[in-house]
Amino acid sequence: MITREQILQWLETLAGVLEDNQDYLSELDAAIGDGDHGINMNRGFQKVRTQLPNLGDRDIGGIFKTVSMTLISSVGGASGPLYGTLFLRSSMGVGGKSELTPEEMGGVLQAWVEGVVQRGKANLGDKTMLDALSPASDAYQQALAQGASGIEALQQAVAAAEAGMKNTIPLVAKKGRASYLGERSAQHQDPGATSSYLMLKTLQETVAGSP
Template sequence: MVTRDQIVAWLKTVAQVLEENKDYLTQLDAAIGDADHGINMDRGFKKVMSQLPGVEDKDIGSILKTTGMALISSVGGAGGPLYGTLFMRAGMAVDGKYELTDEDLAALLQAAVDGVVQRGRAQLGDKTMVDALTPATEAFKQAIGEGADTIEALRRAVDAAEQGMKDTIPMLAKKGRASYLGERSIGHQDPGATSSYLILKALLDVISQPQ
């Protein structure tokens, strides 16, 4: 079970984590992209933080949709539409809910990943955020199917995301600006997969804390 307060705490943690990792993500992006991912995500979640006080007493769906809209209008690049769509779809999947069962969380993750795939038209293995998000969602669904509790299922999801993120290192980029590098994109970790991992890990960290 995940409560609304935990979702709010998660978004605040994400903002903090992205600020701490701003330079790291930007460095990863400089190697194969255009050196702005960390800067953009930090700016986006600062906008989310400015809007959160107005919605934090609402349902989880509204909070996540507001997060999505804030990202769409502030991140820019590919990250804006992709993360914006991710949070919008996540919010739509849990509309009106004030707490999430494991099944709700699975539906939320699946809707979020589907939104990203649809918007960016990326496949697994293209060296994008999909490479972290898809294995994480699969791992979460499998874990709850096997009877794991929320924390354990999320831990497996985060492990899968981390592995997925590391797996992008030897991949040849097929989407986004990194694709222009061809063979030279090999050997670098994808910044989008990295931010996706950090965002999921922040959720695990918040849920693992005693309430």
């Protein structure tokens, strides 16, 4: 089971990870976008961090909804609506819950994918965050179906997200600012796929590291 306390710890840790990786994410974005992905993600999750002390008695759905509203209101560019929709979509399936079964966590991952598709109208191979999130969700479900524990399934999801992130390097972007570059967008790692990978990796490490 993934508890509410683990979710809050994950979000706190993720704010630190995105702060540490702000320059890296913005460097990736500078090659094919506006160069502000790291700045925007850090700004949004620092705002989320300020909300966390007030969320200790909320259910997980309420926590995700607060994260969504905070990101939408504080993150510029496409990242705010995309990450905001991701958390909003997943909040709908976990209302009233203070802990998640492995199957319910799988539903959260699937909701992330559906939220990004709904908001960004992206397909696999378009060189977006979906290229990390969709393989991660598929790998998680496959691992559970083969009898893996929730933590083992998250490990498989993170490995798939990392591979998906790296697979964006040769792709030509078909969505967002990067698509304006055409063939010149190839040979650059997608910043959104990278921040999505960091989000999943931090979740897995938080859950695995909890007593």
